[in-house]
Amino acid sequence: MRSERGLLIVLSGPSGVGKGTVRKALFEQEDLALQYSISVTTRKPREGEVDGVDYFFRTREEFEDMIRSEKLLEWAEFVGNYYGTPVDYVEQTLQEGKDVFLEIEVQGALQVKKAFPEGVFVFLAPPSLSELKSRIVGRGTETEEVIQNRLRMAKEEIDLMDAYDYVVENDEIHLACERITSIVTAEHCRRDRVAKYYKQMTEAE
Amino acid sequence: MRSERGLLIVLSGPSGVGKGTVRKALFEQEDLALQYSISVTTRKPREGEVDGVDYFFRTREEFEDMIRSEKLLEWAEFVGNYYGTPVDYVEQTLQEGKDVFLEIEVQGALQVKKAFPEGVFVFLAPPSLSELKSRIVGRGTETEEVIQNRLRMAKEEIDLMDAYDYVVENDEIHLACERITSIVTAEHCRRDRVAKYYKQMTEAE
Numbered sequence: 001m002r003s004e005r006g007l008l009i010v011l012s013g014p015s016g017v018g019k020g021t022v023r024k025a026l027f028e029q030e031d032l033a034l035q036y037s038i039s040v041t042t043r044k045p046r047e048g049e050v051d052g053v054d055y056f057f058r059t060r061e062e063f064e065d066m067i068r069s070e071k072l073l074e075w076a077e078f079v080g081n082y083y084g085t086p087v088d089y090v091e092q093t094l095q096e097g098k099d100v101f102l103e104i105e106v107q108g109a110l111q112v113k114k115a116f117p118e119g120v121f122v123f124l125a126p127p128s129l130s131e132l133k134s135r136i137v138g139r140g141t142e143t144e145e146v147i148q149n150r151l152r153m154a155k156e157e158i159d160l161m162d163a164y165d166y167v168v169e170n171d172e173i174h175l176a177c178e179r180i181t182s183i184v185t186a187e188h189c190r191r192d193r194v195a196k197y198y199k200q201m202t203e204a205e
Numbered sequence: 206m207r208s209e210r211g212l213l214i215v216l217s218g219p220s221g222v223g224k225g226t227v228r229k230a231l232f233e234q235e236d237l238a239l240q241y242s243i244s245v246t247t248r249k250p251r252e253g254e255v256d257g258v259d260y261f262f263r264t265r266e267e268f269e270d271m272i273r274s275e276k277l278l279e280w281a282e283f284v285g286n287y288y289g290t291p292v293d294y295v296e297q298t299l300q301e302g303k304d305v306f307l308e309i310e311v312q313g314a315l316q317v318k319k320a321f322p323e324g325v326f327v328f329l330a331p332p333s334l335s336e337l338k339s340r341i342v343g344r345g346t347e348t349e350e351v352i353q354n355r356l357r358m359a360k361e362e363i364d365l366m367d368a369y370d371y372v373v374e375n376d377e378i379h380l381a382c383e384r385i386t387s388i389v390t391a392e393h394c395r396r397d398r399v400a401k402y403y404k405q406m407t408e409a410e
Contacts, residue, residue, distance in 0.1 A: 123396065166394040179394050186391035189371040189384050191328065 012109035013124030023103040043081035074111035123164040217314035218329030239306040248286035279316035328369040
């Protein structure tokens with residue numbers, strides 16, 4: 001079954017919920033059979049973030065060039081910065097039969113869903129909104145106005161949950177990773193994906 | 206989320222594919238959070254099988270009494286024997302918020318699907334039909350006519366795959382168990398099951 005086209009796994013969720021942390025923990029698993037698709041962004045690197053590893057960090061001018069030349073699967077402006085996904089890398093990897101993992105903001109996930117409705121869309125959700133708020137405040141580098149703005153947007157984004165196939169609660173990072181890994185395994189077992197293969201096998205007997 | 210009604214997980218598949226072996230391996234996992242629903246049958250115990258553990262072994266007369274008094278969630282006659290699932294045990298366990306695991310023949314699974322379309326239906330499939338045949342022959346206690354009859358029925362049953370949500374290949378027992386465990390975890394994360402919970406949380410803020 002792995003010789004068929006790969007699955008596109010999209011992890012998204014409200015700002016501050018811990019998408020990046022979960023993604024990093026997920027990719028620390030040695031036996032993980034996912035290809036990570038690195039996003040392009042115009043936001044400034046946070047401490048410890050490396051260009052070409054965490055993101056491709058680009059200027060606004062460079063990013064807008066990519067939009068014009070249709071080199072992005074999706075893109076969005078979020079809290080004053082652009083985020084996007086390079087289309088060539090994703091398409092090539094799926095064709096090779098490998099699963100591609102995207103970690104993107106909610107607006108981008110909805111664009112990907114339009115282009116790839118057959119993708120697997122996972123919404124990372126906070127255990128509670130109050131905990132989400134403490135996480136955003138906890139970063140300690142933002143003004144109260146930015147924090148309130150992010151929280152309001154987070155509430156709006158939770159309303160977007162209906163566009164997703166799965167909701168994974170980020171109560172503990174290792175549990176969130178386990179659930180995402182299980183979702184990928186389960187999706188490979190979905191009847192509509194494998195029934196055709198088995199029917200051909202029966203008829204070949 | 207575990208405080209909600211439990212999930213009904215139905216494992217089925219062709220005769221001889223190894224449903225019982227996979228079920229036993231699955232329930233040897235100490236951290237498995239599934240309640241096993243023991244079936245009632247009129248077939249004779251195989252070597253090592255224990256009444257009340259592997260099956261409830263009953264006479265045809267006793268079984269037909271259960272049919273008449275509607276004490277069976279599903280029942281079927283298969284290769285000359287009755288198999289069925291006690292309804293009271295399943296319903297009570299789901300109400301307690303626990304997941305119930307049924308391992309049953311294909312005919313029974315289809316009856317359960319009619320009664321519980323919200324259940325999670327998993328088809329255990331052989332890596333190849335020729336291997337399925339060798340497994341059936343391998344039991345060494347059946348006549349050629351019985352073997353051919355079973356094989357023909359197995360082919361018919363594979364055509365029934367469309368009624369299931371998932372297809373799990375029984376290539377290696379530990380892999381089949383891992384896939385089933387992943388399916389249960391993933392189903393608990395399905396958006397349609399949990400979105401309501403999260404929306405209530407947001408509105409309560």
